Amino acid sequence: MRSDLMKSGLEKAPHRSLFKAMGYTDEELQRPLIGIVNSANEIIPGHIHLDRIAEAVKAGVRMAGGTPVEFPVIGVCDGIAMNHEGMKYSLASRELIADSVELMAKAHPFDGLVLIPNCDKIIPGMLMAALRLNIPSIVVSGGPMLAGRLGSQPVDLISVFEAVGSVRAGKMDRETLKELEDEACPGCGSCAGMFTANSMNCLAEALGLALPGNGTIPAVHAARIRLAKYAGMRIVELVRKGIYPRDIVVKEAFENAIAVDMALGCSTNTVLHVPAIAHEAGISIDLNIFNDISRKTPHLCSLRPGGPHFLEDLHRAGGIPAVMKVLADAGLVNRDLPTVSGKTVGEIVDAAAVRDSEVIRPVERAYHAEGGIAVLYGNLAPEGAVVKQSAVAPEMMKRTGRARVFDSEQEAAKAILDGVIQPGEVVVIRYEGPKGGPGMQEMLSPTAAIVGRGLDKDVALITDGRFSGGTRGAAIGHVSPEAAAGGTIALVKDGDEILIDIPGKRLELLVDEGTLEKRRMEWTPPPPRITSGYLARYAAMVTSGARGAVLELRGQL
Numbered sequence: 338m339r340s341d342l343m344k345s346g347l348e349k350a351p352h353r354s355l356f357k358a359m360g361y362t363d364e365e366l367q368r369p370l371i372g373i374v375n376s377a378n379e380i381i382p383g384h385i386h387l388d389r390i391a392e393a394v395k396a397g398v399r400m401a402g403g404t405p406v407e408f409p410v411i412g413v414c415d416g417i418a419m420n421h422e423g424m425k426y427s428l429a430s431r432e433l434i435a436d437s438v439e440l441m442a443k444a445h446p447f448d449g450l451v452l453i454p455n456c457d458k459i460i461p462g463m464l465m466a467a468l469r470l471n472i473p474s475i476v477v478s479g480g481p482m483l484a485g486r487l488g489s490q491p492v493d494l495i496s497v498f499e500a501v502g503s504v505r506a507g508k509m510d511r512e513t514l515k516e517l518e519d520e521a522c523p524g525c526g527s528c529a530g531m532f533t534a535n536s537m538n539c540l541a542e543a544l545g546l547a548l549p550g551n552g553t554i555p556a557v558h559a560a561r562i563r564l565a566k567y568a569g570m571r572i573v574e575l576v577r578k579g580i581y582p583r584d585i586v587v588k589e590a591f592e593n594a595i596a597v598d599m600a601l602g603c604s605t606n607t608v609l610h611v612p613a614i615a616h617e618a619g620i621s622i623d624l625n626i627f628n629d630i631s632r633k634t635p636h637l638c639s640l641r642p643g644g645p646h647f648l649e650d651l652h653r654a655g656g657i658p659a660v661m662k663v664l665a666d667a668g669l670v671n672r673d674l675p676t677v678s679g680k681t682v683g684e685i686v687d688a689a690a691v692r693d694s695e696v697i698r699p700v701e702r703a704y705h706a707e708g709g710i711a712v713l714y715g716n717l718a719p720e721g722a723v724v725k726q727s728a729v730a731p732e733m734m735k736r737t738g739r740a741r742v743f744d745s746e747q748e749a750a751k752a753i754l755d756g757v758i759q760p761g762e763v764v765v766i767r768y769e770g771p772k773g774g775p776g777m778q779e780m781l782s783p784t785a786a787i788v789g790r791g792l793d794k795d796v797a798l799i800t801d802g803r804f805s806g807g808t809r810g811a812a813i814g815h816v817s818p819e820a821a822a823g824g825t826i827a828l829v830k831d832g833d834e835i836l837i838d839i840p841g842k843r844l845e846l847l848v849d850e851g852t853l854e855k856r857r858m859e860w861t862p863p864p865p866r867i868t869s870g871y872l873a874r875y876a877a878m879v880t881s882g883a884r885g886a887v888l889e890l891r892g893q894l
């Protein structure tokens with residue numbers, strides 16, 4: 338066993354002595370040692386209950402003859418980190434989580450891992466670690482939060498973000514906002530719509546590294562406890578059979594995940610995380626693959642924020658197996674792939690059923706013929722830019738507008754909330770990329786303010802930063818190259834005309850090349866905003882959003 342390195346033989350008597358100091362018995366040490374990676378904490382609603390999930394996993398490990406060994410990793414709540422400097426640390430935490438899991442599983446050679454994430458960056462961080470380490474692993478997420486209720490109206494966290502704009506526009510009173518604040522998030526779990534956390538938990542299932550139900554069983558359902566126990570049993574089986582993450586998460590599994598992404602209308606952050614996860618397995622996923630799969634994969638589910646349904650509705654309708662069944666029947670996913678459940682994708686979808694054809698529509702009645710995400714190219718984004726096209730109003734799909742330029746998210750959000758931005762304008766937020774931010778902030782406050790002020794059919798937003806999964810409207814992010822790297826977005830001036838053509842996959846700054854060349858000659862990179870601590874190191878190593886913003890040792894080796 339891999340764990341023999343730390344427990345077997347004469348020389349490991351001291352090691353065993355240390356295990357004994359923690360109460361482990363000889364019998365427990367003779368079993369496979371399973372690392373239980375628990376991201377429980379008291380600052381994320383999606384993680385506040387993960388100790389219960391971890392206990393259930395450990396029960397499953399013991400039932401199957403393994404010995405669980407729990408250790409913690411960190412996690413950021415994107416919602417609480419939003420619209421202040423804290424959001425610079427969100428994406429950057431993904432790398433720290435991946436590195437922490439790698440470090441713990443290398444220093445202590447566990448035989449297998451059960452990874453317990455739930456919110457935005459913790460899932461990709463753990464998936465990156467699983468593929469980097471390539472030891473038997475299973476992901477068990479904490480599960481989605483239930484929707485809140487304002488009277489009979491279902492609501493969620495994004496309802497509260499958007500309501501701030503409505504109050505500032507005089508469309509909602511503060512008493513209603515307070516009631517919304519109290520009711521929108523009823524308890525533990527990842528915020529209830531198809532935001533980034535639920536997107537990634539569903540994609541972990543579609544990749545085959547989580548058991549069926551992982552993405553949609555509500556956090557408060559007892560089925561989530563049973564799922565965790567089964568995962569604890571399965572990991573011991575995977576260790577015994579020598580089944581590794583890279584046996585399961587092959588290129589075709591990424592194609593399946595992207596097809597599910599398109600069918601669900603997931604968060605645009607999946608376009609950052611899927612390439613970063615693939616990168617750890619030595620698989621190259623470039624942005625063109627998203628367009629190729631989006632063109633042929635219909636948008637089957639209309640989930641918050643772009644539509645009315647929540648994860649609990651998707652679960653009730655059959656969950657990811659049912660979505661994959663509809664796609665498999667249309668020849669849009671690879672069936673002959675293994676999963677950690679021991680069943681192939683084909684066996685899982687053959688046992689699945691769609692139980693609500695409004696929540697999971699048939700192909701012929703898809704909400705949109707193309708998938709939820711589109712990647713745009715042009716002189717403003719030679720390496721690409723990303724938009725959740727399934728959440729864009731029809732009248733904004735192709736639009737030319739006048740630029741209003743801001744060099745930070747906070748400045749832009751204030752201008753929108755203050756009513757300074759006019760219909761027909763295109764808000765441009767730059768120097769918010771992976772390096773320039775640093776940390777590639779999510780722009781939920783400005784996009785929610787545009788919606789809250791009723792401008793989502795009149796105002797577009799373009800940024801080298803990124804968006805929350807709760808963003809809707811003509812919001813185009815991940816513009817690459819970013820401003821701090823000298824990308825064209827650094828040259829935009831107030832009043833410039835910008836063409837957004839989502840069906841045509843184009844994003845153009847309508848300024849003649851001569852003028853742009855002159856501006857390029859005059860441009861100099863601004864000084865770095867953060868010069869100490871982790872973010873300074875992160876900014877020195879991070880790559881383009883078009884490459885998943887992975888870290889790279891550029892010549893430092």
Ligand SMILES: CC(C)(O)[C@@H](O)C(=O)O
Nearest residue numbers: 415416532533805806807
């Ligand atoms: C706060 C949210 C909803 O988690 C957002 O950060 C996202 O990315 O979905």
Ligand SMILES: [Mg+2]
Nearest residue numbers: 415457533805
């Ligand atoms: Mg987020």
